[in-house]
Amino acid sequence: MKKKVAKKSTKVxxxxxxxxxxxxxxxxxxxxxxSSDATGASKRIDELIAxxxxxxxxxxxxxxxxxxxxxxxxIEDWKWMGTPVWSHxxxxxxxxxxxxxxxxTFHHGAQLSDPKKLFNNGLTGNKWRAIDIYETxxxxxxxxxxxxxxxxxxxxxxxxxxxxxxxxx
Numbered sequence: 001m002k003k004k005v006a007k008k009s010t011k012v013x014x015x016x017x018x019x020x021x022x023x024x025x026x027x028x029x030x031x032x033x034x035s036s037d038a039t040g041a042s043k044r045i046d047e048l049i050a051x052x053x054x055x056x057x058x059x060x061x062x063x064x065x066x067x068x069x070x071x072x073x074x075i076e077d078w079k080w081m082g083t084p085v086w087s088h089x090x091x092x093x094x095x096x097x098x099x100x101x102x103x104x105t106f107h108h109g110a111q112l113s114d115p116k117k118l119f120n121n122g123l124t125g126n127k128w129r130a131i132d133i134y135e136t137x138x139x140x141x142x143x144x145x146x147x148x149x150x151x152x153x154x155x156x157x158x159x160x161x162x163x164x165x166x167x168x169x
Contacts, residue, residue, distance in 0.1 A: 041078040048084065048097075055135045056097040060084070063095050063104055066141060070148045090160030092151040105130040108160065112150045116143035 045064065049057045067074055067086050077085040085094045096103050106112060109119060109129025118140065121130035133139060154160075 041076045041084075044078040045076060045084045048082070052097045056102050059102040059133050060095055060097055063102070066145055067093065067148060070145050071152055088152045089155040092155055092160075093148065100134065102133045103130050104133065106147065106151050108151065108154050108158075111154055111158075112147060114147065116140050116146075118143055118147060 045060075049060045049064070051057075052060060064084070071086070071088050073088060075087040077087060077091070079085045079094075083094050083096055085091050091107050093107065094105050096105075103121070105122070106119075106129050108127065109122065110126050112129070114129070118131050119129040121132050122128050131139070131144075
């Protein structure tokens with residue numbers, strides 16, 4: 001008889017879990033802001049750089065400065081609950097601060113030439129490539145700017161999906 005009670009309890013628990021999942025799924029999602037909310041995204045990126053601080057904040061700020069130097073018409077987005085994304089005729093780069101590195105990812109990096117071998121992550125994939133920057137790393141900024149220019153040119157000459165909006169919340 002104990003087995004029947006245990007089975008019944010398990011079934012009741014499974015039903016309750018299913019109801020909670022269904023109720024959670026039924027809640028409306030917050031709507032995403034439009035990509036044109038550049039000031040909101042730019043402000044969030046400023047806040048991220050200040051919050052991260054230290055060498056990682058310095059690298060994020062330097063990456064951003066180089067992007068703006070190469071692409072004065074860049075659109076800054078805030079996506080995926082905390083990721084700075086830079087777009088021009090589609091997304092071309094994003095940056096994240098991790099505990100031990102700053103990662104600069106190129107959306108179509110596999111399509112870009114990298115004569116100075118800056119890419120050090122995602123080398124076997126067929127879409128993105130990344131540069132993992134550690135605290136003591138030195139980066140060839142001229143080569144990085146050339147990669148950024150090539151990424152923008154790639155977006156201009158290929159059908160690249162446009163951004164569908166950014167989170168500013």
